[in-house]
Amino acid sequence: MSIKRMLLHKVVAKAYEIGVLAPSVDTDIDDMLDMFDIAEFDDINNKTKSSAANYVENEVVNFKTNKNMAANSGTIVDALEHAKEKYPNDLEMQGKYLLVCLSLIRRDYGDSVKSIQAPYLHYNAILTAFPSEGMVWCVWELYSGASQEGVGLERLTPNTNEVSLLFSSNPSITRPIIPNLMA
Amino acid sequence: MPHYINKFEEAVDTIPYSNSWVDMANDVLQLIFEVFYDDCPLFLTMQSLPGQNGDHFRTVVFEIYGSMYLYNDLVRDDHMECSQLERIIQIDKDWNNVVSMVLYSSDPTPEPLSQVVLNVYKHTKTKVDWMPSLNKRPQ
Numbered sequence: 654m655s656i657k658r659m660l661l662h663k664v665v666a667k668a669y670e671i672g673v674l675a676p677s678v679d680t681d682i683d684d685m686l687d688m689f690d691i692a693e694f695d696d697i698n699n700k701t702k703s704s705a706a707n708y709v710e711n712e713v714v715n716f717k718t719n720k721n722m723a724a725n726s727g728t729i730v731d732a733l734e735h736a737k738e739k740y741p742n743d744l745e746m747q748g749k750y751l752l753v754c755l756s757l758i759r760r761d762y763g764d765s766v767k768s769i770q771a772p773y774l775h776y777n778a779i780l781t782a783f784p785s786e787g788m789v790w791c792v793w794e795l796y797s798g799a800s801q802e803g804v805g806l807e808r809l810t811p812n813t814n815e816v817s818l819l820f821s822s823n824p825s826i827t828r829p830i831i832p833n834l835m836a
Numbered sequence: 837m838p839h840y841i842n843k844f845e846e847a848v849d850t851i852p853y854s855n856s857w858v859d860m861a862n863d864v865l866q867l868i869f870e871v872f873y874d875d876c877p878l879f880l881t882m883q884s885l886p887g888q889n890g891d892h893f894r895t896v897v898f899e900i901y902g903s904m905y906l907y908n909d910l911v912r913d914d915h916m917e918c919s920q921l922e923r924i925i926q927i928d929k930d931w932n933n934v935v936s937m938v939l940y941s942s943d944p945t946p947e948p949l950s951q952v953v954l955n956v957y958k959h960t961k962t963k964v965d966w967m968p969s970l971n972k973r974p975q
Contacts, residue, residue, distance in 0.1 A: 745839065752841075756902065768926040768935045770948070777937060779925055799849040799939045800838030 729754050729790060733806060733820055748804030748822035755781060755792050771834050776802060778834065787811075791831055795823060807831050842901040844872050848921060848940055857942040861909070861919035864940055868896060868907060876900045884956050891917070893953055897924075906936065906950045918942045922950050931958055 729751070736750035759766045759781075766783045776795040783790055789809040795802045803823025809816050809831065816829040840846035844867070851863045873879065878899035886892040894909040904924040910917040920943065922936040927950075936950035 766926075770925065770935055770937060779935075779937060781925075796937065798838075799840060799845045801841055802839070 728785065729758065729792075729806065730819065744822040744824070747820065751792060751804055751806060751820065752794070758783060773830055773834060778830070780831070780834065793830060795826075805830070842903065844875075844900050844905075845923070845939060847871065851940075857919075858916060860940070861916065861942060864907065864919070864921055868898065872900055878904070882957055884960055893956060895953055895957070905939075906953065908949060908953050920946060920949055922948055924950055927954075931955070 732754040733747065733751055736747040739750075740746040755766075762783060766781060768779060768781045771778050771780065773793075773795065776797055779794045779796070781792045781794075789811065791807045791809065793803075793805045793807070795804075803821060803826055805821040805823070805826060806819045807816055807829050808819055816831050818827070818829040821827065838846075838849065840849065847867050848864060851860055851867075854860050854863075876898045878897070880897045882893075882895045882897070884893045884895075889912070891910060891912050894911055896905075896907040898905055898907075904927065905921060906924055907919070907921045909919045918941070920938060921940040922938050924934060924936045926933060926935040931954040932951075934948075934951040934954060936948040938946045938948055
């Protein structure tokens with residue numbers, strides 16, 4: 654393993670340790686670092702191992718105060734848009750971003766985040782819902798055995814009971830699945 | 837091609853099929869205790885006291901790669917009756933409202949057991965710590 658790569662591992666490990674990242678998806682380490690908007694890997698390469706930890710802590714502070722987030726960051730939809738820009742043709746990677754974002758929401762607003770498990774078609778569906786901006790947002794994950802077959806985001810508007818599918822990493826799911834699950 | 841959320845789940849799902857579910861359960865245990873143990877920041881082993889019918893649970897609750905898992909054996913007279921591995925999707929600090937997903941089970945039609953198992957530990961005196969030897973086949 655190169656020194657650069659080793660330091661990158663240290664950076665992400667520190668982020669896990671202090672809870673800024675929840676490694677619930679097996680995301681490539683470089684992709685994880687994109688979350689911190691670290692554009693210049695050489696910056697890290699020039700630092701010693703101990704200062705790499707300090708570097709991360711500064712990044713964490715920036716992350717928490719949104720200094721490092723793009724101007725349109727703030728909601729799960731914004732995170733999704735960010736992922737679409739980063740990986741325009743990679744639905745799986747966009748889905749992973751969505752799950753990382755969900756982990757952060759669960760960490761910060763755990764009491765408001767609820768999950769259920771339900772069968773959907775031949776899948777095992779995990780639905781995680783949380784309220785925000787007067788609407789209910791639902792992230793679904795579809796599993797066949799242990800294999801993840803798709804991730805999606807839906808928005809429910811309580812007043813009108815309107816459900817919109819905002820994202821699906823599974824090309825065969827093109828309509829909201831929540832109405833079927835609630836039926 | 838299957839997609840897994842981490843390499844632990846991939847390892848569990850790709851355990852070679854065996855006609856003996858005990859052998860497969862042993863393979864799962866081996867992965868937990870020997871292959872992935874060092875990557876677990878949380879690792880808790882529990883064993884319940886035998887009930888009137890001689891049944892008791894042996895349970896491992898562990899965290900790996902940011903997800904929490906529960907492995908459970910139902911043991912009767914030193915013989916394993918069934919085993920199951922679940923990923924815990926949601927749990928509160930009192931071990932209530934548990935939502936989990938079955939990843940491996942010796943039962944062909946498994947239901948998530950995490951809530952039931954954790955309730956046993958909440959309401960009964962438990963013995964903590966067990967280290968597995970290979971499980972014995974049911975007679």
